[in-house]
Amino acid sequence: MRHTQPRVVPSQSLDPMLILVHRLLGAGVKKRTGGTTTSWIGVRHSSTSSESNKGGNSHLDERANSAKDTLKKNAAILHENIYTLPNLLTMTRLISAPVIGYWVMHGQYKEACMLFGVACVTDALDGWIARRFQMQSIVGTIIDPMADKTLMTILTVTLAMQHLISVPVAxxxxxxxxxxxxxxxxxxxxxxxEPKTFARYWDFSIPSAEVHPTMISKVNTAIQMAYIGLSLVAPVLDFSGHVGLEYLGYTCALTTVWSGASYIYSKDAVKILYPKK
Structure with a gap:
């Protein structure tokens, strides 16, 4: 396991679960504003005594003004606008996940397929809008992979319960x-x-490690999505139990195991940002 300096790992095209893991590790939690990258960090306060200010020390005045500007900028970062169109689209996808699962459990596959299609469109649309119109937010980097993984998890469970996908694969x-x-x-x-405190553990503005997706993980994500998506469509188009779908399930199982093992045995999968002294 190698040590490296903190840096941002782009979240596009990654497994939603890996993005969530990345957020749990506190790495790469940054937002892009006005062409510059700014970390979501705590504000460090500077104070000057009233006696020094009365003395007319211009150097201290400049520092005080600089501190005020920094506080204003960081306040804008820490109190970002979360009520954006991309976040709204992401929330609709998160809310739709249990509805899709309910329809699958009650055999309403056409309705489930239609809503699943809408969810896929919003998944592509929210990211494009956020990048195109500079609406990226820290909240968005968390709820977007959460919505994706919630949807896929609910589909995996409900499709397995309806015997539309293999229970062992699920x-x-x-x-x-x-x-x-x-x-x-x-x-x-x-x-x-150090110090390892409860508050610092859950303070994700303190990055400590980062996860890098392996190539097999990316392949596995694509195969999983294809397997689950086709299994949802299968009862609508009447090809449930097709031999091709069965072999796709075997492939999904193989790549899932391979992907999990790659994070255990790959020296580049997890990197500690702060080496022990």
Whole structure:
């Protein structure tokens, strides 16, 4: 496991679960504003005594003015506008997930497919709008992968309960995701700079480690989405149990195991940002 300096890892085209893990580790939680990247950090206050101000020390006046400007800028960062169109689209996708799951459980596959299609469109649209119109937000970087993973998890469970996907394959998918989340809590603890307090552990403005997706993980994400999406459409188009879908499930199981193992044995998968002294 190598050590490196803190940096931002783009979240586009990554597994939603990996993005969530990245947020849990506190790495790369940054927002883009006006062409410059600014970290979501706490504000450090500067104070000067009233006696020094009365003395007319111009140097202290400049520092005080600079501190005020910094406070104003950081206040804008810490109190960002979360009521944006991209975040609204993401929230609709998050809310639609249990509705889709309900329809699957009650055999209303056409309705589930239609709403799933709308969710896929909003997934592509919210990211494009955020980048095109400079509406990126820290909240968006968290709820977007959360919405994606919530939808995929609910579909995995409900489709398995309806015997539309293999139960063992569903178990592997869910088990891998659970393993990644538990691992993120462990790496967060061992990589957090001293002092290791409860408040600092949950302060994600303090980056401590970062996760890099492996190539097989990206392949696995694509195969999982194809397998779950086609399994949802199968009862509508009447190809449930097709041999091609069965082999796709086997492939999904193989890449899921391979992907999970790649994070265990790859030396570049997890990097500690602050090496021990």
């Amino acid at each position: 178990g592997l998918i869910l088990g891998r995701d659970l393993g990644l989340v538990l691992s993120s809590f462990y790496y967060r603890y061992i990589s957090l700079p």
